[in-house]
Amino acid sequence: GEDVEQSLFLSVREGDSSVINCTYTDSSSTYLYWYKQEPGAGLQLLTYIFSNMDMKQDQRLTVLLNKKDKHLSLRIADTQTGDSAIYFCAEMLGGYNKLIFGAGTRLAVHP
Amino acid sequence: NAGVTQTPKFQVLKTGQSMTLQCAQDMNHNSMYWYRQDPGMGLRLIYYSASEGTTDKGEVPNGYNVSRLNKREFSLRLESAAPSQTSVYFCAIGHSSSYEQYFGPGTRLTVT
Numbered sequence: 001g002e003d004v005e006q007s008l009f010l011s012v013r014e015g016d017s018s019v020i021n022c023t024y025t026d027s028s029s030t031y032l033y034w035y036k037q038e039p040g041a042g043l044q045l046l047t048y049i050f051s052n053m054d055m056k057q058d059q060r061l062t063v064l065l066n067k068k069d070k071h072l073s074l075r076i077a078d079t080q081t082g083d084s085a086i087y088f089c090a091e092m093l094g095g096y097n098k099l100i101f102g103a104g105t106r107l108a109v110h111p
Numbered sequence: 112n113a114g115v116t117q118t119p120k121f122q123v124l125k126t127g128q129s130m131t132l133q134c135a136q137d138m139n140h141n142s143m144y145w146y147r148q149d150p151g152m153g154l155r156l157i158y159y160s161a162s163e164g165t166t167d168k169g170e171v172p173n174g175y176n177v178s179r180l181n182k183r184e185f186s187l188r189l190e191s192a193a194p195s196q197t198s199v200y201f202c203a204i205g206h207s208s209s210y211e212q213y214f215g216p217g218t219r220l221t222v223t
Contacts, residue, residue: 004153008151030210031210033212035214041216041217042115042201042214042215042216042217043154043201043203043214044214045211045212045213045214048210048211088153088154090154092210098144098156098159098169099144099154099156099203099212100156101146101153101154101155102153103151103152103153104153
């Protein structure tokens with residue numbers, strides 16, 4: 001079946017690293033995504049990884065994929081107050097690029 | 112959200128009223144999607160359109176209809192609004208060759 005799970009809340013100190021975790025159930029997922037949503041705004045595509053990759057790095061963002069365990073993580077280095085937002089994990093299934101989203105992880109960054 | 116516009120930004124309806132949410136894109140992408148976002152549930156796909164002239168149901172299509180008017184525009188219609196349709200609605204676009212989806216700013220709908 002199709003299900004994406006994330007923890008609901010994460011609190012980190014400014015300057016520390018944040019790690020947001022996600023598990024998915026469908027082994028046929030082709031791409032996995034991280035989106036960021038700030039209050040009152042739409043979803044911003046942060047990064048995505050193809051299912052045959054283990055890791056992708058993009059500036060402060062590192063995505064790790066463990067396909068055996070169906071586990072995806074997003075690491076944000078040197079977390080800043082501007083990183084406070086809700087982060088959504090999503091998997092792409094089958095034809096026509098349909099996305100299945102997790103419920104989102106609210107990241108709070110405190111001084 | 113560049114390239115995807117949604118109107119209106121906010122709407123309040125009474126139960127039983129109808130309305131159409133509009134989405135337009137200027138990125139020349141083939142696929143367009145409508146999602147709804149409810150607290151604690153992430154986004155759920157209502158309908159999608161792989162190309163002009165085609166539409167298909169997503170996870171939660173009941174109570175909605177869609178029209179892919181042309182390549183640029185994809186509208187979502189509520190014929191008889193219900194309080195359960197209170198939500199934030201997002202339009203998204205995608206291109207099969209890039210596997211990226213871009214979202215509009217959303218429409219916040221309240222049905223009383």
